[in-house]
Amino acid sequence: MIISIIAAVSKNNVIGRDGKIPWHIPGEQKRFRELTTGKTIIIGRKSFEEIGRPLPDRKTVVLSKTKNYSAENCITVDSFSKALELLENEKEVFIAGGAEVYKAALPYAEYIYLTAIDRCFEGNVYFPDFNKDDFTVIYEQRVEGPIPYTYYTYKRISA
Numbered sequence: 001m002i003i004s005i006i007a008a009v010s011k012n013n014v015i016g017r018d019g020k021i022p023w024h025i026p027g028e029q030k031r032f033r034e035l036t037t038g039k040t041i042i043i044g045r046k047s048f049e050e051i052g053r054p055l056p057d058r059k060t061v062v063l064s065k066t067k068n069y070s071a072e073n074c075i076t077v078d079s080f081s082k083a084l085e086l087l088e089n090e091k092e093v094f095i096a097g098g099a100e101v102y103k104a105a106l107p108y109a110e111y112i113y114l115t116a117i118d119r120c121f122e123g124n125v126y127f128p129d130f131n132k133d134d135f136t137v138i139y140e141q142r143v144e145g146p147i148p149y150t151y152y153t154y155k156r157i158s159a
Contacts, residue, residue, distance in 0.1 A: 001084070002092040003108045006032055007127055008115035008149075014123030016098060019050055022121040025147050035113055036094045042083050042105070047097040061087065063101055080104040103128040112154040119147050 008028060009015055016022065037057045045064035054060040054074040061075050061083045068076045077083050080101065087093050094113075095105040106128060112135065132154070139153035 001088060001090050002110050003095065003105060004092055004111040004113060005095045005102060005105055005109045006035060006113040007097060007102065008117060009127045010117045010119060010121040010123070012120040013126045014121045015127045016125030017121070017123035019046055021050070022123050023117065023119075023147065025117065025145070025149065027143065027145070028115060028117070028149060031113065031115065031151055036096070039092060039094055040087055040090050041094045041096045042080070042087075042101060043096040044098045044101040047101070084108075099125050099128060106130050110156050112152075114152045114154065115149050116152060117147060117149045
């Protein structure tokens, strides 16, 4: 199974503020939709609650120690390792947040699909640091607009 992380991150590494994404940038979520539709995503409970429902055309695995969600194409497990066990036959799984789930997934990630937003935002949830020397950039696309951003795809360098 390929484990891929997908995230949008501000210049100061913010990914959230009080349970919400602190920006609304038209078109910024397009890549998320394109890459994850028809696939499986693993998402933390707080991030799932911010969305409020399973995303269409995706199998959703919610990590939660406290709640069990029941919805079409939605499964709840209480640990990242149980999610991986459950999904061992999937071709590719996308890790869709939040910070603790990203942190748990980083050692296993073969790809990181990162949207780097060219502005700092106030927040209290941050994308975990990762060693960029462990990865090579295989894709880069700049998007101009009121708040410009760049799509990056990092691929882990084989040991």
